[in-house]
């Protein structure tokens with residue numbers, strides 16, 4: 429792929445700026461907003477959600493599954509951090525990194541999840557601090573013998589439930605420490621795989637148990653400057669086809685009058701459900717919101733994000749609600765069948781493209797037509813907007829942010845693959 433000459437990017441941008449200005453859109457202002465746009469890059473794409481726990485081979489039981497065995501996956505903290513750094517160098521803007529509890533570094537010692545402490549994440553914290561990256565966090569309720577029954581926080585087994593409650597409490601403490609050390613609140617998101625493969629009669633019973641577990645977990649108050657807690661629902665998973673304890677209604681009802689964020693994962697709803705439409709409701713009732721940007725494909729909820737209608741509609745809705753400062757954007761996908769850095773960069777760049785597209789939207793014009801009852805004009809303008817010179821602004825954003833323009837980043841990934849990934853067995 430030949431590199432695009434910077435002067436050509438500047439020239440195209442100048443033309444694009446004029447075009448957008450005709451629609452009342454200030455592209456320079458949009459680029460300034462983009463410079464402050466942050467995604468949370470999920471570390472688990474780098475190793476197929478394996479983690480570093482002693483004696484573990486990665487995902488086993490528990491509702492999520494990474495398929496494929498493309499060579500070169502990260503095998504430890506150093507490799508994962510090196511891969512993350514490289515991926516981040518190809519993604520425009522300044523972003524955060526999202527960790528899971530299974531990425532604890534315990535020096536080879538077997539520390540079970542109910543024994544984890546902030547110290548086990550010191551290397552991550554130091555690394556993030558040096559690079560001025562924020563960190564987010566997730567307790568890990570899967571890939572563990574005590575998750576094998578299909579129930580964790582909603583388990584009827586008192587010992588199992590207590591184990592996971594303790595894990596969740598410790599993760600909050602870890603996340604708060606991360607937030608304090610890095611000077612930016614850590615978003616701690618809770619997702620559990622609990623559910624049933626087939627019909628069951630104890631739906632109410634398990635949900636009552638989850639309710640009680642959550643009440644215990646969130647009883648302790650933390651300074652929101654350090655920690656923000658979120659809960660993530662799901663529709664179904666592998667092994668939980670007939671019933672998911674933590675459904676959308678469950679968490680929606682649970683967070684309503686609490687200091688908790690709701691997390692919507694794009695892959696966790698019915699395929700024809702309009703997730704963008706949910707925002708204007710949630711934003712009326714909640715101050716903030718967490719999104720897991722993902723792509724559902726049939727039964728899988730974790731394909732690499734692409735610039736599709738769903739993601740564009742979501743970003744447009746955030747823009748139209750003027751809510752970019754109230755919505756945390758985290759990526760959540762894992763594909764083990766392609767180069768993992770390619771996966772990260774593709775998904776992150778696609779998400780940022782959707783955000784840029786939304787920010788360039790001449791919303792004021794649509795609104796004016798709508799206020800006049802001129803719906804034909806509204807529709808026509810929306811169509812015109814789709815083919816404005818977006819790419820010129822995107823290229824300018826990449827240039828300004830010092831990352832490869834266009835597909836040039838792919839050559840760098842190939843090089844990294846040859847120099848580094850290929851040497852991992």
Ligand code: RNT
Nearest residue numbers: 472492566619662693760
């Ligand atoms: C699973 C949820 C959850 C996980 C990560 C690894 O369906 O989406 O967010 O993907 O925690």
Ligand code: ZN
Nearest residue numbers: 660693720760
């Ligand atoms: Zn998710």
